[in-house]
Structures are given as C-alpha cells and as structure tokens.
Amino acid sequence: IAGITQAPTSQILAAGRRMTLRCTQDMRHNAMYWYRQDLGLGLRLIHYSNTAGTTGKGEVPDGYSVSRANTDDFPLTLASAVPSQTSVYFCASSDSRVETGELFFGEGSRLTVL
Amino acid sequence: GQNIDQPTEMTATEGAIVQINCTYQTSGFNGLFWYQQHAGEAPTFLSYNVLDGLEEKGRFSSFLSRSKGYSYLLLKELQMKDSASYLCAVRDSNYQLIWGAGTKLIIKP
Numbered sequence: 001i002a003g004i005t006q007a008p009t010s011q012i013l014a015a016g017r018r019m020t021l022r023c024t025q026d027m028r029h030n031a032m033y034w035y036r037q038d039l040g041l042g043l044r045l046i047h048y049s050n051t052a053g054t055t056g057k058g059e060v061p062d063g064y065s066v067s068r069a070n071t072d073d074f075p076l077t078l079a080s081a082v083p084s085q086t087s088v089y090f091c092a093s094s095d096s097r098v099e100t101g102e103l104f105f106g107e108g109s110r111l112t113v114l
Numbered sequence: 115g116q117n118i119d120q121p122t123e124m125t126a127t128e129g130a131i132v133q134i135n136c137t138y139q140t141s142g143f144n145g146l147f148w149y150q151q152h153a154g155e156a157p158t159f160l161s162y163n164v165l166d167g168l169e170e171k172g173r174f175s176s177f178l179s180r181s182k183g184y185s186y187l188l189l190k191e192l193q194m195k196d197s198a199s200y201l202c203a204v205r206d207s208n209y210q211l212i213w214g215a216g217t218k219l220i221i222k223p
Contacts, residue, residue, distance in 0.1 A: 042118065042212075042213030043157075043201070043203075043211075043213040045210065045211070058210075090157070096209070100162040102147060103157075104159075105156035106156060107155070107156050108155075
C-alpha cells in the first residue's frame with residue numbers, strides 16, 4: 001500500500017538517551033517534513049527537506065537533527081532527549097510540483113521522555 | 115507575527131450543518147488548507163482554496179476571502195463519524211505551512 005510509514009508507533013525514553021524516529025515514503029514525493037503536535041498548539045515544523053540531499057530548519061529545530069540521503073527516507077534524531085520533547089511526532093511528504101501540494105502524513109510516533 | 119485563529123471546540127447535532135471559521139494573518143498567501151484529524155490518528159487533507167469563493171466537495175465546502183483573511187469549512191448532513199478536529203493551515207510567501215491549533219468538533223445524536 002502506497003503511503004508514508006513511521007516507526008516506532010510509540011516509545012518511552014529516559015532523558016539523555018539518543019533516539020531516532022524513522023520515516024519512509026513510497027510516493028516519490030520530493031518534499032518531506034517533521035512536525036510535532038502538542039495539546040492546544042498547532043502542528044509545529046521541526047525540520048524539512050525540499051529534495052534529497054538538502055534539509056532546512058523549521059520553527060522548533062533545537063535538539064533535533066535530520067538527514068535526507070535519498071528520496072524515500074527522512075529520519076529524525078534526538079541527540080539527547082529531554083522531557084519537553086515529549087510529544088506526538090508526525091512525518092509528512094508532499095509533491096511540491098503540484099499546485100495544491102497537500103501533505104500526506106504518517107500515523108505518528110508518540111514519544112514520552114521521562 | 116503569523117497567526118491562525120479558529121475556535122477551540124464546537125458542538126453540533128447529527129444531521130445538522132456546522133460552520134468552522136478560520137482567520138489568518140500571514141506573511142504572504144499561497145493557499146489555504148483544511149485537514150481533518152480523528153483522535154489518535156494522522157491529519158488527512160480535506161480542501162484547498164487559493165482564489166476567493168466557495169469550493170464544494172460532497173458534504174464539505176470551503177470558502178475563502180483573501181481580502182478579509184478569512185475562511186470557513188461548512189459541513190452538511192453531519193454524521194457521527196465527522197467528530198474530529200479540523201485544522202486550518204495557510205501557506206505563506208516562503209511556501210511554508212502555518213497551522214491553527216485546530217477545532218474539535220463534537221457531534222451529538
């Protein structure tokens with residue numbers, strides 16, 4: 001089934017540990033994004049990539065890093081997790097060459113940092 | 115700063131009509147999106163407006179007025195499955211999406 005896959009679905013993590021959230025899409029979309037969603041707040045962009053080999057910082061990039069080695073994969077790494085990074089993380093992709101360029105989201109990764 | 119405002123929560127009755135408003139102040143405008151998000155699930159695309167006017171898609175319609183910085187999502191013949199959060203997002207001059215906090219819609223029988 002075509003789409004966007006995230007892993008893990010949920011994770012409990014001790015503060016200070018390193019964690020990588022995986023994201024893979026098979027729609028050949030050029031653009032990919034990582035958002036976090038917290039109660040009462042809109043989706044906030046962490047990092048994005050407009051094409052393989054390039055990445056950019058979003059609204060809340062501190063404490064996170066990404067890479068885009070190829071079109072399909074866009075992992076998000078927390079180098080040293082802190083409790084404020086407890087959130088639901090959504091990976092998304094889009095074909096920015098299409099006028100609407102709507103986002104397609106993965107099912108989310110619920111991360112709890114203790 | 116950039117800002118998207120929408121009501122936090124709305125309640126409506128099954129079979130009725132509900133209008134969810136969204137006002138925005140952004141650096142430039144390159145389209146407005148509505149997404150639906152059921153609890154515990156990912157957002158899914160509903161509609162896109164870039165020109166003024168009404169876009170109709172089945173039971174859902176979306177309206178845009180760029181001069182007023184205003185949009186609404188109209189849901190007709192409400193069904194219980196329409197209980198969800200509805201997210202308004204505007205694409206700014208840098209082609210980045212600015213998101214509202216979402217409107218939780220509760221449908222009562």
